[in-house]
Amino acid sequence: MGEGGGGGLDVVMFPWLAFGHMIPFLQLSKRLAARGHAVSFLSTPRNLARLPPGLPEGAESTADVTPDKDGLVKKACDGLAAPFAAFLAGRAKRPDWIVVDFCHHWLPPIADEHCVPCAMFHIIPAAMNAMFGPRWANARYPRTAPEDFTVPPKWIPFPSTIAFRRREFGWIAGAFKPNASGLPDVERFWRTEERCRLIINSSCHELEPPQLFDFLTGLFRKPTVPAGILPPTTNLVTDDDDDDDRSEVLQxxxxxxxxxxxxxxxxxxxxxxxxxxxxxxxxxxxxxxRFLWAIRSPTAGGVLPDGFEQRTRGRGVVWGRWVAQVRVLAHGAVGAFLTHCGWGSTIEGVALGQPLVMLPLVVDQGIIARAMAERGVGVEIARDESDGSFDRDAVAAAVRRVAVGGEREAFASNANRIKDVVGDQEREERYIDELVGYLRRYS
Structure with missing residues (x-):
């Protein structure tokens, strides 16, 4: 992408093999390329010969496997070290930067052999950097019990709500334990971060606690900078688009x-x-x-309650194929978004002014949901704190509050207020310009 001449940077982008990571990496790539920088975007081909055994045929991302096989995808990703080394050695020109994801701990040593600096790009909010913390902070303030993750880390010196709830700490505690790849996720994060010159977050000052990026720069002892939220555009088109399917939903x-x-x-x-x-x-x-429910799993529709689709026909649609989510969220008929609060989906929702009904499930989603609730843009569906379960009454109550209740206008007003901030394209362009400045200064 782009041209590297005329003083432009030559950047290699290498995301983790999950679509939630690849998309923001691609968005950042496009922003850099639009400024005349040369960008190489790396991912796997459909080529099992380079992948170790253990994954299903054709599996090259986390979307291809069940969550319990995630560690095997990481192991397969580790197998890309030799092909990556060959790629780097075979380039006629040494790149100026390699931008890596959290799990590529083997990549910075290869880059060092070619005198190429690395930057770590986090597709999660910067608050999660503070939650994980660097190796030295974890050694000074060890978290040995699951309950330790239900309060803010001791290295955060200011009042904070950066913590997991009891029903959520299983995931973060698991990140500190080895998985099928042989390494804990947090060890991958630390090894990668320690060999990078910059940490970049797909976030912005406006959606994070005050002065968080300055704090993280001191905590990790290297510049930690925002790239902006890389907001969506309503004319987004991907190779998965199908005109008939897309128009049917929009119609x-x-x-x-x-x-x-x-x-x-x-x-x-x-x-x-x-x-x-x-x-x-x-x-x-x-x-x-009225609802439009996009269910990506091809089998999910088969386990819906008997008669549900018939009873809701006319006011509800269950859609089992790909949906152009940005276009749906931008449609005038849509007035709320029931989301798992993945960072990408949350950004798409708030950038288009949609109030949120939130059902966080894993990883950073609970922290994101609480941050959005604090900003008054929506509510979480009530859950059992011991096991995370929820029932139909809790779903209905949250949906009514956000979509039809007396609080609807307040939620919508707050969502539009955030939309005006994060949807400011000039502000977003300044974030990218400032990031380019860091890349030039620390290369």
């Missing part, structure tokens, strides 16, 4: 009253049980609202 929305539909999408890899799907469906039915 249905065309026939609905303004701001009357809640869009429901919980990501392509949401760990929902059959009971979760039942309660979510029955909650939408009980709420009595």
């Amino acid at each position: 249905w929305l065309d026939g609905q009253p303004p701001k009357s539909v809640i869009y429901v999408a919980l990501g392509s890899e949401a760990p929902l049980s059959a009971n979760d799907l039942h309660e979510l469906a029955l909650g939408l039915e009980l709420a009595g609202v």
